[in-house]
Amino acid sequence: MKFSFRTKLALSFLLFITIAWASFALLFAPRLGKIVEGTISENLLVQVELAARAAHGDIVYLRGDNQPFAVSTATVTGSRVTVIDANGSVLADSEVARSQLKNLENHSDRPEIREAFRTGRGTAIRHSATLGTDMLYAAAMFQDKLQNRAVIRLALPLTAVAKTRAVLNSALGESLFISFALGCLFSVILARLNMRQLQRIAKIVSDIGQGNYSLRLPVDRHDELGGMAKSINEMAERIESQFIKLGNDSSQLNAILSGIGEGLMVGDSHGTITLVNTAFSELFAVHENIVGRSLITISRHPSLHDSFKMVIKNKCEHKEEIVISGDRERVVRVHWVPLLDDDRLLGIVAVFHDISDLKRLENVRKDFVANVSHELRTPVTIIKGYAETLLGGVISDNPANVQQFVEIIHNNAERLANLLRDLLSLSEMESDEFILDLQPLPLGMLVKQACLLLEAKASAKSITIINSDNIGELPLVMANAGRLEQVLINLIDNAIKYSPAGSSITISAEEQDAFVKVSLSDNGNGIPPQSLPRIFERFYRVDAGRSRAEGGTGLGLSIVKHTIQLHGGSITCESTIGKGTTFHFTLRKAETKE
Numbered sequence: 001m002k003f004s005f006r007t008k009l010a011l012s013f014l015l016f017i018t019i020a021w022a023s024f025a026l027l028f029a030p031r032l033g034k035i036v037e038g039t040i041s042e043n044l045l046v047q048v049e050l051a052a053r054a055a056h057g058d059i060v061y062l063r064g065d066n067q068p069f070a071v072s073t074a075t076v077t078g079s080r081v082t083v084i085d086a087n088g089s090v091l092a093d094s095e096v097a098r099s100q101l102k103n104l105e106n107h108s109d110r111p112e113i114r115e116a117f118r119t120g121r122g123t124a125i126r127h128s129a130t131l132g133t134d135m136l137y138a139a140a141m142f143q144d145k146l147q148n149r150a151v152i153r154l155a156l157p158l159t160a161v162a163k164t165r166a167v168l169n170s171a172l173g174e175s176l177f178i179s180f181a182l183g184c185l186f187s188v189i190l191a192r193l194n195m196r197q198l199q200r201i202a203k204i205v206s207d208i209g210q211g212n213y214s215l216r217l218p219v220d221r222h223d224e225l226g227g228m229a230k231s232i233n234e235m236a237e238r239i240e241s242q243f244i245k246l247g248n249d250s251s252q253l254n255a256i257l258s259g260i261g262e263g264l265m266v267g268d269s270h271g272t273i274t275l276v277n278t279a280f281s282e283l284f285a286v287h288e289n290i291v292g293r294s295l296i297t298i299s300r301h302p303s304l305h306d307s308f309k310m311v312i313k314n315k316c317e318h319k320e321e322i323v324i325s326g327d328r329e330r331v332v333r334v335h336w337v338p339l340l341d342d343d344r345l346l347g348i349v350a351v352f353h354d355i356s357d358l359k360r361l362e363n364v365r366k367d368f369v370a371n372v373s374h375e376l377r378t379p380v381t382i383i384k385g386y387a388e389t390l391l392g393g394v395i396s397d398n399p400a401n402v403q404q405f406v407e408i409i410h411n412n413a414e415r416l417a418n419l420l421r422d423l424l425s426l427s428e429m430e431s432d433e434f435i436l437d438l439q440p441l442p443l444g445m446l447v448k449q450a451c452l453l454l455e456a457k458a459s460a461k462s463i464t465i466i467n468s469d470n471i472g473e474l475p476l477v478m479a480n481a482g483r484l485e486q487v488l489i490n491l492i493d494n495a496i497k498y499s500p501a502g503s504s505i506t507i508s509a510e511e512q513d514a515f516v517k518v519s520l521s522d523n524g525n526g527i528p529p530q531s532l533p534r535i536f537e538r539f540y541r542v543d544a545g546r547s548r549a550e551g552g553t554g555l556g557l558s559i560v561k562h563t564i565q566l567h568g569g570s571i572t573c574e575s576t577i578g579k580g581t582t583f584h585f586t587l588r589k590a591e592t593k594e
Contacts (some may be wrong), residue, residue, distance in 0.1 A: 040156065041123060044138040047077045048154045049121065052140035055083070055152050066092035073152075080135075080155040084113055091150065112139040116151045125158070134158040201229060208236050263332075263352030269312060269345045271295050283324065283332070283352055299324075304334070311336045311348055321355070330356045379412035436480045436566045440590035443516060444472035446481065447507055450488035454496060461501045465492065468508035476590040477516050483563050484587075490556045491583050495522035499580075515569065515586040522582075527575040535573060536561040560585075 051073050058069050066083050074081040074094035083092040088108025090101050107113050115122025116139035128135045139153040204215050216236065217229035257264060263280035267273050271294050281287050284299050295308060303322050311318050318336040323329060333353040339346040390405055444467075451465050458465055495505045503523040510517050527535060527542050534540045539554035564571045569586035 041136060041138070044079065044136060044154055044156055045121065045123060045140075047079065048138040048140045048152060051077065051081065051152050051154065052142040055150075056142045056144070065098070067098045070094040077154055078156075082107075082153045082155065084108075084151045084153065086117065086149045088113065110137075112137040112153065113151055115139070116141045116153075117149065128155065201232065205232060208232075208239070214240065262354070265295075265350045265352070266347060267295060267308075267350070268347045271308060273298070274347065280352060283330070283354065285327075307334065307336055308348065308350075311338055312345065315340060315343070315345055328356075330354055331359050379415045382412045383409050383416075436483060438478040438480055438567065440476040441479045441481055441484070442472070443474055443477050443479075443509060443518070443587070446479070446484055447471055447488060447509075447518075450485055450492060451507075453489060454492050457493070458496050458505070461496065461499070463496055463499055463501070464504040466504055466506045468506070471507070471509050474509055474511065474516055477587040478590050479567060479587055484567070487560050487563050487585070490560050491520050494556065495520060495524070495581075498522065498524040500524065511589075512586065514589055516589060517584060517586050520583045521580060523580040526577040526579055527573070527581055528577065529575075532573060532575060536571075 054073065055069065070081040070083055070092035071094050081092075081094040082090060084107045085091055088106040088110075090096075090104045090107060092098075093101060093104070096104060110124070111126070112122040112124040115124075121138070121140045123139075124137045125134065126137070127133070135155045135157055137153055137155050139151050141149060141151050143149055201217060204217050207215050216233045219226055219229050219233065257275075257277035260277055261279055263283045264275070264277045265273060265280050266275035273290055273293055273295060276290050281290060286298055290298060296305060301322060301324065303320060307318055307320055315338050317338070319333065320336075321331060321333050324332055331354075333355050335351045335353070337349045337351075339349060387409060390402065447467060451467065455465070492505065492507075499505060499522045505523075506519075506521045508519050508521075531540075531542045535542065536557050538558045561571055564585045564587075568588045571583065571585040573581065573583050575581040
C-alpha cells in the first residue's frame with residue numbers, strides 16, 4: 001500500500017506525538033505514584049507532630065480518659081488516632097471503644113512505635129490486623145504533665161493514596177487523549193502547509209533541471225524548507241555561473257590556442273586532424289580549413305609521417321628535429337605524445353617548437369666563444385713570447401731591444417685590459433638588475449665635451465668635427481652622463497679611425513615626437529651591405545686586420561647598442577660604399593613641468 005508524501009508526513013507527526021506521550025506516561029506515571037505517596041507521608045508526619053504537641057498540653061495523666069482527645073484529633077486530621085504508652089499498651093483509639101481497648105494487641109513491637117520512642121518520630125507502611133487493610137502509619141513521642149512518655153500515632157489507609165493516584169492517572173489519560181486529537185488536527189494542517197511549499201520547490205527544481213537556470217525560489221520562510229529553497233537557489237546560481245564559465249573557458253581556450261607561439265596539432269589514431277591552432281597553420285603555410293583532413297595532405301615531410309606511424313605503433317612519446325622549407329628555412333622540434341585510455345590509443349598530440357632563433361643564438365654563442373678565444377690568444381701569445389725572450393737572456397745580450405719588447409708587452413696587456421673592461425661592461429648592462437640612473441641633461445654640452453676629448457686625435461688626421469648649430473637649442477634629454485659620453489666617444493672615435501685624412505665628421509640632432517634623434521656622419525669608405533646587419537654583434541669587424549691595428553676590441557658598437565637601449569632609445573646605421581656611414585640613435589626627451 002502506497003501513501004502520498006503528505007500522508008507520510010502527517011503520520012510521522014502523529015507517530016512522534018504518540019511516542020512522546022507514551023514515553024511520558026511510562027516514565028512519569030510510576031514516579032507520580034511515588035511522589036503522591038511521599039507527599040501524603042510527609043503531610044501525615046506533620047499532622048502527627050502537631051497532634052503530639054497538642055497531646056502534651058491536653059493529656060495530664062496517661063492513665064486518665066484519653067479517648068475524647070483521640071476522637072477529636074481524628075475528626076480534625078481525618079486519620080485514625082491511637083495513643084500508646086511506653087509499655088506498648090493502647091491507651092486510646094479513635095476507632096475502638098474504650099471498653100475494647102484492653103483486647104487490643106500490645107504495640108511495643110510495631111516498627112513505627114519503636115522508632116518514635118528511639119528518635120522522636122517514625123513511619124511505616126504495613127497491614128493492619130485490627131482493620132484488615134494496608135495502612136500508612138506516622139508516630140510521634142510526647143510526655144504528659146508527669147513526664148511519662150507515650151506515642152501518638154496517626155494511620156491512613158492506602159486506599160486514599162490509591163484514590164489520589166487514580167484521579168491523577170485519569171487526568172493524565174484525558175490530557176493524552178486531547179493532546180492526541182489536537183496533534184492529529186495540527187499534523188494534517190502542517191502536512192498540507194509543508195506540501196504546498198514542497199510542491200512549489202519540486203516544480204521549480206524540475207524547470208531548473210530542464211535548463212531554465214534563471215528561476216529562483218522565493219525564500220519567505222525561516223525553517224528547514226526556507227533553508228532548502230535558499231540552498232536550491234544557490235545551487236541554481238552556481239550551475240548558471242558554471243555554464244557561463246564553461247562558455248568563457250571555451251572562448252579562452254580558443255584564444256589561448258590562437259595565442260600559443262608553438263604549433264599544436266591533435267589527431268585521431270587514423271591520422272585525421274581534429275584540432276590545430278593558428279601557429280600550426282602559419283608554420284605549414286596552410287590557412288584553409290584543416291580539421292578533418294589527414295596529416296599527409298598538410299605536409300609531405302617524410303619524417304613527420306614516419307614519426308606519426310611509430311608513435312601509433314609503439315604508443316610512446318617521441319621527440320625529433322626537422323627542417324621545414326618555405327619562404328625561409330625553419331628548424332622545428334616536434335614532440336609527439338600519444339593519448340591513451342589504459343592501453344587503448346585515442347589519438348595523438350604533436351607540439352611544434354620553432355627553434356630557428358635558438359639555433360641562430362647557439363651559433364652566435366659558438367662564434368662568441370671562438371672570437372673571445374681568438375682575441376685573448378693573440379695578445380697572450382705575444383706577451384708570453386716576449387716575456388720568455390726577456391727571460392732567456394736578451395736583457396744582457398741585446399739591451400737595446402729591451403725597451404721595445406717591454407713596450408710590446410705593455411701594449412698587448414693594455415689591449416687585454418680594454419677587452420676585459422668592455423666584456424665586463426657588456427655583462428653588467430645585460431644583467432636584469434642593471435638600471436641606469438637617468439637625469440635631464442643638455443645634449444649640446446655632452447656632444448661638445450666628447451668632441452673636445454677627441455679633438456687632438458681628429459687634428460692628427462686633419463679631420464674636422466662639425467656640430468649642428470641647433471644642438472644647443474634642443475630640449476633636455478633623459479640620459480646618464482658617463483654612459484652617453486661613452487657612446488659619443490665610441491662613435492666619433494670610429495668615424496675618425498675609418499675616415500680619410502682631411503675629411504669631416506658631422507654631428508646633428510632634431511626633435512622626433514617624444515625623442516631627440518642624433519645623427520653622426522663621416523666620409524669614409526662605407527660598410528658593405530652584407531655586413532650592416534651584423535655590425536652590432538660582439539667581435540664582428542668589417543675589416544678585422546685594420547680594426548686590430550687601430551687597437552679596437554670588436555665590442556664598441558655592441559656596447560653602444562646596449563647603452564642606447566638602456567636609455568629607452570634605438571640605434572640604426574646607414575652606409576654607402578665610397579661615400580661614408582651615418583649612425584642614428586634616439587634619446588627620450590625630459591618631461592617639462594608646466
